[in-house]
Amino acid sequence: MKAKAFDTRLFKRILKYTKPYQFRFNGVIFFAIFLSVFAAVRPFILQGTVDTYIKPKDTYGLLMYVTLMGVTLILEVVSQFFFVYWANWLGQDIVKDIRNKMFKHILSFKMKYFDNVPVGQLVTRSVSDIEAIARIFSQGLFMIASDLMKMAVCLLIMFWMNWQLSFIVVIAMPILVFFTRIFQRKMQVAFEEVRTQIANLNTFVQERVTGMKIVQLFNREDIEFEKFKAINQKHNKAWIKTILYNSIFFPIADIISSLTLAFIVLYGGIQILNGSTFTTLGQMTAYTMFIAMLFNPLRQIADKFNEMQLGMIAANRVFDILDTQDQIQDTGTVEAPVFKGNIQFKEVHFGYIANEEVIKGIDLDVKAGQTIAIVGATGAGKSTIINLLNRFYEINSGTICIDDHNIENYTLGSLRKQIAVVLQDVFLFADTIFNNITLNNPDISREQVLAAAKKIGVHKFIMSLPDNYDFDVKERGVMLSSGQRQLIAFLRAYVSNPSILILDEATSSIDTYSEELIQKATETITKGRTSIVIAHRLVTILKADKIVVMDKGLIVEQGTHQELVEKTGGYYKNLYDSQFVTDDN
Incomplete structure (x- = not known):
């Protein structure tokens, strides 16, 4: 079954594993909200500092605002610590639970299952694929949610500060979203190929290392090395494709971000030079920060979405094994005594x-x-x-x-x-x-x-x-x-x-x-x-x-x-x- 980037059924199934850790899950969301608020407040404070205290040369007010900025930064750092630590901790506990469940499930399979499934593939599913699921929480889901909340709060404050400058940003964002969506689709296909080639590579190495005596007895070192090179080359090509897409997307995102900043500076600068009171120097200063806070997360969301896709693809492969019902039916109800032996x-x-x-x-x-x-x-x-x-x-x-x-x-x-x-x-x-x-x-x-x-x-x-x-x-x-x-x-x-x-x-x-x-x-x-x-x-x-x-x-x-x-x-x-x-x- 092909994994989807936003397979709702699969995603809900993964989230069920968070139930034993509900307090921590809620805590991560709580600190994500705090992060978005603190991050958006900093440019707003900076605007007030420039317009209200720096420009009039009010030293006492400046000191007060700098102190407020420092407190905000400290609270943001504390929130960031708990957010990152708890998100990663949650991901690792979920991985532990899924890995335990999967290994117990594998232990109950019929011998026929192991006759047909390569050992290397099972190793990949039990180790690297399950580890990729942790990144859904540590690098994907919560990071994306935090960035989206941060962007939403920033936009609200920006429109409240100056709707004209904000309108320029709003025009640019759909263009970046469009390229981001194309990038995500391409990366999904590329990552599916990467996971397939990793499984093939693990299977090949596992079998050859286990059967090394046969390889050497029959003088097949060169032949097996050539086979390994071919499989490794496919693995290499799969990763290079992801590198290519990254190399194309991120410069485009940088250009859009830089052009937006240029238009903000141009339009705002003209208004300030013309003596408009609608746009202030403090707003211009704050907007340069806001643009970075909007476009960088949007850029990074694409990268984090890649982590999400990798995790979803890996989860799909893991759940395929968990859904495999190939066990001997243990329906017996009698505890075998010490047999006579007939x-x-x-x-x-x-x-x-x-x-x-x-x-x-x-x-x-x-x-x-x-x-x-x-x-x-x-x-x-x-x-x-x-x-x-x-x-x-x-x-x-x-x-x-x-x-x-x-x-x-x-x-x-x-x-x-x-x-x-x-x-x-x-x-x-x-x-x-x-x-x-x-x-x-x-x-x-x-x-x-x-x-x-x-x-x-x-x-x-x-x-x-x-x-x-x-x-x-x-x-x-x-x-x-x-x-x-x-x-x-x-x-x-x-x-x-x-x-x-x-x-x-x-x-x-x-x-x-x-x-x-x-x-x-x-x-x-x-x-x-x-x-x-x-x-x-x-x-x-x-x-x-x-x-x-x-x-x-x-x-x-x-x-x-x-x-x-x-x-x-x-x-x-x-x-x-x-x-x-x-x-x-």
């Missing part, structure tokens, strides 16, 4: 894309306490089963039950609390090992973590690291090997004490030593709980209670290892023979 898939159909099923009506029965293994070629649907059990995605049809209850009846949080997953690609946060294990859960003590680590055999490895459990693994756990990250993931799953454990390719791409530790960890954490193991390497699942063989979204075979290898020509037997023949060679 799992049933009944005629389950699912596809990531409409009309392209990945799971094609499978039936699967897992008994409490069993360890079952799921094997099959890449794309067979193994990991999809895990995603569906955790309700990362909604099934198209069929039912999934745990302990004879549809998983949709459980609250989402309590369901996932009873299921732990260890993935092949372990994600660790830039934090300590201890915090990565507990995920900052206050219910898990250090003593529990140490006891669990000793039980599954990873305590020795952690103690060998600098700072032990307080070792900072850095972003994505780059300070650890893939095998070490896997061990941390096993410990993380174990200390959460789940009813159901899922190991998704958890033993692939690791060294022999780490594999031995992981095998020991696997035996410990799967004992006494329902476990689902997905593996390409069949040697890791030979002891499973049941092996489920999948192919193209269907379960084609089920049974123990011994039962399946005895099926001549069976899918599992062929897979087993090919692996072990390859290993022997």
Whole structure:
């Protein structure tokens, strides 16, 4: 949806966020009114000083008026301080609230949303776009309102002082307003392009930095640099367009202001030289100040309106995400208990894309306490089963039950609390090992973590690291090997004490030593709980209670290892023979 400079609906929605800060909001308006009055009074006082005291050489009166001018300036400065400080403070508090709301909203999205939306775009929306909303209040709305009030008060006083001189100003103002309006329209289009290019730039940089290993492994530095230059060039052109419009508008505004001042001086000077009492030297002096106070704000309103447009465009993008309803429907009312661990898939159909099923009506029965293994070629649907059990995605049809209850009846949080997953690609946060294990859960003590680590055999490895459990693994756990990250993931799953454990390719791409530790960890954490193991390497699942063989979204075979290898020509037997023949060679 295209953002409008004065989208009333959008503007009202932004203003709703000011309700918790109504006192401050009203305070900013109050000081804006004070500013407009004090600013307009200064030239009026100056006129009285020149006409009543300087010209007649009244020293005492002059001192009195200068004192009055000083008091007015002090009050104006105090009002300016509170106006600017409170307006910026209000903007930052609103940004804080919107950012909190947005991040909480993003946390509830389905995995499908993150499959389709670039990470860099979400970062742009959550950081720079939301920050731009603050400028609606700090640089846009209140500043424009203050300037408009200041101009209105100035015009009223000017007409009261001398309507003839004021008429010259009134003639010039529509011309400046006309050019200002053209400038605003051009800037709106330019700023929309700027925000688009910023999002593209952030997305590109985010993806390339995250995938830097691939970029360097495949010697794509030059190619990616050329792509970056092209995107950066578009970003540069978008900003240059805004610079061009500014470069055209502000000289035009200066010319109109200067010509108006020249006509005021010419007309007023002729009247004074001709001895007219209608125009005085004090009025001429005051009018030179009034013209600056009228035309400079009008000029600056265009610039502040740009800030307003940037904020409105950014707000529109942010609210697009806030209005996105792509969450898993958490309509369950039952708090999941400690599961026994019976799992049933009944005629389950699912596809990531409409009309392209990945799971094609499978039936699967897992008994409490069993360890079952799921094997099959890449794309067979193994990991999809895990995603569906955790309700990362909604099934198209069929039912999934745990302990004879549809998983949709459980609250989402309590369901996932009873299921732990260890993935092949372990994600660790830039934090300590201890915090990565507990995920900052206050219910898990250090003593529990140490006891669990000793039980599954990873305590020795952690103690060998600098700072032990307080070792900072850095972003994505780059300070650890893939095998070490896997061990941390096993410990993380174990200390959460789940009813159901899922190991998704958890033993692939690791060294022999780490594999031995992981095998020991696997035996410990799967004992006494329902476990689902997905593996390409069949040697890791030979002891499973049941092996489920999948192919193209269907379960084609089920049974123990011994039962399946005895099926001549069976899918599992062929897979087993090919692996072990390859290993022997």
